[in-house]
Amino acid sequence: MANYLDKVKHIILVASGKGGVGKSTVATNLAVALTREGFSAGLLDADLYGPSVPLTLGVSDQHPQVEKKEEEEAIIPISRYGVKTMSLGLIMKKEDAIIWRGPMASKVLTQLLENTVWGELDYLVIDMPPGTGDICITLSQKLPQAKAIIVITPQQMAVADGRKAANMFKTEKIDIEILGIVENMSWFTPEKHPDEKYYLFGNGGGIELAKELRCPLLAEIPLVSDVCELGDTGKTVFASNSKLIVQAFEKLVNKISK
Ligand SMILES: Nc1ncnc2c1ncn2[C@@H]1O[C@H](COP(=O)(O)OP(=O)(O)OP(=O)(O)O)[C@@H](O)[C@H]1O
Ligand SMILES: [Mg+2]
Numbered sequence: 001m002a003n004y005l006d007k008v009k010h011i012i013l014v015a016s017g018k019g020g021v022g023k024s025t026v027a028t029n030l031a032v033a034l035t036r037e038g039f040s041a042g043l044l045d046a047d048l049y050g051p052s053v054p055l056t057l058g059v060s061d062q063h064p065q066v067e068k069k070e071e072e073e074a075i076i077p078i079s080r081y082g083v084k085t086m087s088l089g090l091i092m093k094k095e096d097a098i099i100w101r102g103p104m105a106s107k108v109l110t111q112l113l114e115n116t117v118w119g120e121l122d123y124l125v126i127d128m129p130p131g132t133g134d135i136c137i138t139l140s141q142k143l144p145q146a147k148a149i150i151v152i153t154p155q156q157m158a159v160a161d162g163r164k165a166a167n168m169f170k171t172e173k174i175d176i177e178i179l180g181i182v183e184n185m186s187w188f189t190p191e192k193h194p195d196e197k198y199y200l201f202g203n204g205g206g207i208e209l210a211k212e213l214r215c216p217l218l219a220e221i222p223l224v225s226d227v228c229e230l231g232d233t234g235k236t237v238f239a240s241n242s243k244l245i246v247q248a249f250e251k252l253v254n255k256i257s258k
Helices: 023-036 102-114 133-141 158-168 204-214 227-232 245-257
Strands: 010-013 041-045 066-069 071-074 078-080 084-087 121-127 147-152 177-184 217-221
Touching: 010 023, 010 133, 023 041, 023 121, 023 147, 023 177, 023 227, 023 245, 041 102, 071 102, 102 133, 121 147, 133 158, 147 158, 147 204, 158 177, 158 204, 177 204, 177 245, 204 217, 217 245
Parallel strands: 010 121, 010 147, 041 084, 041 121, 147 177, 177 217
Antiparallel strands: 066 071, 078 084
16 A cells, blocks of 8 residues: 655654643644744644644635545645645534544544655644544554654643643553643733733643653743634634744744754
8 A cells, every 4th residue: 555654754743631722723833833944744633523623724615635546545635834734624524423433533543644645744743632542542553653742731630631641652552752741821921011921820830741751841832812713713823913922833843843
């Protein structure tokens, strides 16, 4: 079978133990930030039960072409902001609820990963579903060379769940290297008070987990009021009124690519 992952240099899994901490936001904007720094990047949405990437990249109305090559299907990814992307949300109808059991989900994910014609990529970023489950196991077995970023928010509950996710990557069965921690929604700076920082969800969770896991804290991303609306309308953080969030993603790319 054709191996479309052959020319992909680095694979980054964006994971967390807890839902809603910003994996899809970080994964999407990391992929876009990489292209802005001159790297070629792809973005695979591995959250089969709640795909977000069609929305965050603003490609919900697009459908990938599927070509039959001998007995195999080759899926042509959709491109946006220079990022090649694939998501089950681009293939299924929006209203179709997905009720597969684990083995079926793993099979579908494997097809999205292996049948998509990624071409030459410096980075393939993978937006993971929340928690620790079948999808993580499948991906780690298919992609032993991948490295994981753990996204947390500063609150203790998210740190505890981040620790669980990290422990899963470190098990013998999975054994994926952890590239580092990204702390999201770290602080809030009001536009009118640019010198102030409010730590709405607590302070220091990212540093604490990074120390404990002996890995770097790759970024602290501020909570910014227009990010939610930008994500919902397919715009990236690079269209934000806040320079702080743009700088945070630029720093993240810098740390990852050096
Ligand atoms: N730094 C930020 N500032 C403001 N809002 C943010 C930030 N990061 C994420 N959000 C918002 O928080 C919500 C959750 O983010 P997102 O969907 O990226 O999380 P997730 O971890 O992928 O969730 P799930 O576990 O459901 O997949 C979204 O509405 C998103 O726009
Ligand atoms: Mg998500």
